[in-house]
Amino acid sequence: MEQLYRATLDRWGEEAQYDQAVEECAELITALKHFRRGKVDQQVVIDELADVTLMLGQLTWMFGTELVEASVEKKLKKLSRLLESPDQQQEKPEDG
Numbered sequence: 001m002e003q004l005y006r007a008t009l010d011r012w013g014e015e016a017q018y019d020q021a022v023e024e025c026a027e028l029i030t031a032l033k034h035f036r037r038g039k040v041d042q043q044v045v046i047d048e049l050a051d052v053t054l055m056l057g058q059l060t061w062m063f064g065t066e067l068v069e070a071s072v073e074k075k076l077k078k079l080s081r082l083l084e085s086p087d088q089q090q091e092k093p094e095d096g
């Protein structure tokens with residue numbers, strides 16, 4: 001994958017990767033909205049999830065896989081603490 005990420009970055013540049021990620025996220029948002037309203041089938045959502053997954057891989061590689069993994073680990077621990085604590089049910093895990 002790293003070779004593909006590097007080739008993509010070399011071909012289209014850094015700014016294009018950010019723009020593409022934003023675009024793919026927007027397409028996933030639209031697909032989920034349409035899926036919820038019964039306008040598209042599951043495969044549309046799956047295809048958009050695949051696009052976003054690829055862009056997340058690209059950006060994660062660009063920003064540093066270890067840094068992103070460390071942040072994910074930190075957030076998973078926070079989520080786990082929230083789930084264990086009944087007093088924190090109203091707090092959203094992605095906050096902070």
Ligand SMILES: [Mg+2]
Nearest residue numbers: 024027048051
């Ligand atoms: Mg897409």
